[in-house]
Amino acid sequence: MSERDLGSYEMLWDCQGCDTKKLLGKTHRFCPNCGAAQDPARRYFPSDAEKIAVKDHVFFGADVMCRACGVPNSRNAKHCVACGADLGNAKDAVTRDDQVKASGGTFAGETSKDAKREREQKKAAASGQAPPAKTTSGGIRFFPHGVIALVVLFIAFIIVALVWKKEAAITVTGHTWQRTIDIEKFGPKRDSAWCDSMPGDAYRVSKSREVRSHRKVADGETCSTRRKDQGDGTFKEVEECRTKYRDEPVYDDKCSYTVDRWQRDRTVSADGATLAETPAWPAVRLSRTGSCMGCEREGPRHEKYELHVKTDEEGKTSSCGFDQNKWSGIADGSRWKMKFAVITGLPDCDSMIAP
Numbered sequence: 001m002s003e004r005d006l007g008s009y010e011m012l013w014d015c016q017g018c019d020t021k022k023l024l025g026k027t028h029r030f031c032p033n034c035g036a037a038q039d040p041a042r043r044y045f046p047s048d049a050e051k052i053a054v055k056d057h058v059f060f061g062a063d064v065m066c067r068a069c070g071v072p073n074s075r076n077a078k079h080c081v082a083c084g085a086d087l088g089n090a091k092d093a094v095t096r097d098d099q100v101k102a103s104g105g106t107f108a109g110e111t112s113k114d115a116k117r118e119r120e121q122k123k124a125a126a127s128g129q130a131p132p133a134k135t136t137s138g139g140i141r142f143f144p145h146g147v148i149a150l151v152v153l154f155i156a157f158i159i160v161a162l163v164w165k166k167e168a169a170i171t172v173t174g175h176t177w178q179r180t181i182d183i184e185k186f187g188p189k190r191d192s193a194w195c196d197s198m199p200g201d202a203y204r205v206s207k208s209r210e211v212r213s214h215r216k217v218a219d220g221e222t223c224s225t226r227r228k229d230q231g232d233g234t235f236k237e238v239e240e241c242r243t244k245y246r247d248e249p250v251y252d253d254k255c256s257y258t259v260d261r262w263q264r265d266r267t268v269s270a271d272g273a274t275l276a277e278t279p280a281w282p283a284v285r286l287s288r289t290g291s292c293m294g295c296e297r298e299g300p301r302h303e304k305y306e307l308h309v310k311t312d313e314e315g316k317t318s319s320c321g322f323d324q325n326k327w328s329g330i331a332d333g334s335r336w337k338m339k340f341a342v343i344t345g346l347p348d349c350d351s352m353i354a355p
């Protein structure tokens with residue numbers, strides 16, 4: 001973010017003694033009409049049209065408040081201009097919050113009422129109370145509480161569905177098994193990749209231009225003007241600018257190509273539905289072996305052993321997958337206990353125990 005100094009200007013204040021309005025914060029340390037000392041708490045920002053520049057402004061810091069008489073003094077003063085008391089450990093004068101507007105707009109100007117309202121809001125916030133609602137042109141956006149409630153309810157439902165289980169007596173009604181072997185074939189395969197990561201043995205390559213990523217590109221600036229109360233009866237205007245960015249696509253070459261690879265071509269399988277026969281792998285017959293085009297080889301093997309059960313009370317059937325050892329060790333017709341999810345009715349196969 002870049003900052004540009006736009007100069008220093010007089011804050012305004014209203015006299016609390018005679019109610020003279022729009023006195024100058026820097027020039028009128030005392031009311032020219034009745035002589036009352038300026039109260040920094042009553043300072044406010046002028047409109048753009050009414051602002052008065054402070055030429056060659058030397059900034060010492062925020063004013064300090066005399067402990068003896070309460071009159072604000074310049075930071076570089078050693079003794080109070082009003083009563084002469086020592087200003088050794090005097091408190092800083094209060095300052096207003098910054099004013100900010102987008103560049104191009106104008107500051108509307110305030111009255112001492114705005115200064116008072118801001119002071120009361122700060123006091124309320126400090127004592128833990130909610131500040132009075134501020135009306136903004138955009139309005140206040142409420143988070144949809146109904147949506148949150150629904151999401152919470154949905155998550156709770158999922159948790160209950162997973163956790164809430166009930167035990168039931170079951171009888172084993174049957175066994176099934178299946179063993180399969182993938183058969184792979186060597187041959188051409190179409191694929192695509194960014195050309196810089198294409199395999200070396202690719203052929204029949206065609207290229208196209210595609211968006212590979214996005215990069216941020218500077219695209220002008222957004223600026224705003226900030227007014228900072230300096231606490232010495234003046235405020236400073238600065239222009240703050242931030243670079244804007246937009247996403248720009250970055251193109252690269254995409255290659256479509258052919259490579260010769262082993263790929264799953266078919267599967268052979270064997271299955272059974274009884275414990276009586278021992279599960280076996282299916283017979284494999286390969287058309288041609290070797291590494292020629294169209295040659296075949298055995299790929300990965302898969303096996304599945306399922307136990308079928310029925311609840312004694314409701315007669316509800318379900319099945320459980322186990323490893324072959326456990327599966328073959330459980331007899332048809334034997335009786336067990338198992339937990340079931342109450343909402344979904346799904347079995348918790350690992351909970352199966354002897355009754």
Ligand SMILES: [Zn+2]
Pocket residue numbers: 015016017018019020031032033034035036
């Ligand atoms: Zn006055």
Ligand SMILES: [Zn+2]
Pocket residue numbers: 066067068069070071080081082083084085
């Ligand atoms: Zn004093």
